[in-house]
Amino acid sequence: MTTNAPLIMRIMALSINTAKRAGVIIRDVLKQGDLGIVDKGKNDPQTEADRSAQRCIIASLAKKFPSIKIIGEEGGSDLNVCDEWLVGELDETFLKQDCPADWRDAKPEDFVIWVDPLDGTAEYTQGFVEHVTVLIGIAIKNSAVGGIIHQPFYQQSSGxxxxxxxxxxxxxTGGFTAVKPPANEFIITTTRSHSNALHQKAVDVFNASKVLKVGGAGFKVLQLLEGKAHAYVFATPGCKKWDTCAPEAVLEASGGTLTNINGEHYEYHENVEHVNGRGVLASVGNNHQELVEKIPLEVRQAVGTKQT
Ligand SMILES: Nc1ncnc2c1ncn2[C@@H]1O[C@H](COP(=O)(O)O)[C@@H](OP(=O)(O)O)[C@H]1O
Ligand SMILES: [Mg+2]
Ligand SMILES: [Mg+2]
Ligand SMILES: [Mg+2]
Structure with missing residues (x-):
């Protein structure tokens, strides 16, 4: 049964277990105390947890699926990892489900896996650990189709x-209960560490009843899915394909929408520019295009320079 399942189902099932293993690494690095912070650029830290979690994820996926293209935020990693970091077991509960007909015949060359081993690194280093997620996004023929969002520090009621x-x-979708946001409010979720004047202008036009400033693309999309916010607005370049691939797939599998701020979907083929040049707009209602049009055209045109 396991070995006969369509490729997308096996990739998803291994990604679920690999994201969990990466989550253990992220908790362990924090517990041990030395984060090993390196600055990759302005407001762009990398820690030992980012590096180790990426090695665990990519080594595990590459071993099982050697012909599939995998792109990770932290660049080329040493895939010679200890056995404890090599995850080979597929999530059997996930595999029991039927594969949607559209993906059943997808071939290895149709896939690109986008890995953000730790989304919300700035928040991780500052102690806002509940914002941290592990993101594994699966694209088929340019589109974000499947995604895993793992929260290493989420406290379940079971303990x-x-x-x-x-x-x-x-x-x-699975692993959470979708909740609709309150009908009589309009709540925006947005960045807490990468704002600028133009971005703020786009947030302001919505005249939102509340603006939540939190870290990570994964956590912001979870806020939409759990009814804490109506829209995710990020009107500046800066986040990348590995930030949006998994969140886009999970959100859209649940009926929401994630696009650039002009309402266009990003592409996820292996040669695409990594930066999401025209920002992010995500929503859970059925008024995505109305939200796009609320942002004045001159603001939208000023965000980024390239269509990616
Ligand atoms: N100006 C910028 N420079 C570098 N990374 C940026 C950025 N703007 C957004 N990002 C990245 O996009 C993700 C979400 O950002 P934010 O929390 O500000 O919304 C973070 O991912 P990582 O934490 O995985 O690096 C963050 O680093
Ligand atoms: Mg980063
Ligand atoms: Mg990220
Ligand atoms: Mg990251």
Whole structure:
């Protein structure tokens, strides 16, 4: 059964277990105390947790799926990892589900896996650990189709630490309960560490009843899915394909929408520019285009320079 399942189902099932393993590494690095922070650029830190979690994820996926293209935020990693970091077991509960017909025949060359081993690194280093997620996004023929969002520091009511959310277009989502945001309010979720004047102008036009400033693309999309916010607005370049691939797939598998601020979907093929040049607009209602049009055209045109 396991070995006969379509490729997308096996990739999703291994990604679920690999994201959980990466979550353990992220908790362990914090516990041990030395984060090993390196600055990759302005407001762009990398820690030992980012590096180690990426090695664990990419080594595990590459071993099982050697012909599939995998792109990770932290660049080329040493894939010679200890056995403890090599995850080979697939999530059997996920595999029991039927593969949507659209993806059943997808071939290895149709896939690109986008890995953000630790989304919300700035927040991780500052102690806002609940904003941290592990993101594994699966693209088929340019589109974000499947995604895993793992929260290493989520406290379950059972006492267990961590939870894993998945979404596959055509199948649905798992690992959480979707909640609609309040009908009589308009709440925006946005960056807490990468704002600028133009971005602020776009947020202001919505005249929102509340603006939540939190870290990470994964955590912001979870806020939409859990009814804490109506829209995710990021009107500046800066986040990358590995930030949006998994969140886009999970959100859209649940009926929401994630695009650039002009309402266009990003592409996720292996040669695409990594930066999401025209920002991010995500929403859970059925008024995505109305939200796009609320942002004045001159603001939208000023964000970024390239269509990616
Ligand atoms: N100006 C910028 N420079 C570098 N990274 C940026 C950025 N703007 C956004 N990002 C990245 O996009 C993700 C979400 O950002 P934010 O929390 O500000 O919304 C973070 O991912 P990582 O934490 O994985 O690096 C962050 O680093
Ligand atoms: Mg980073
Ligand atoms: Mg990220
Ligand atoms: Mg990251």
């Amino acid at each position: 267990e630490l961590g939870r894993t959310i998945w979404g596959l277009k055509g199948l649905g």
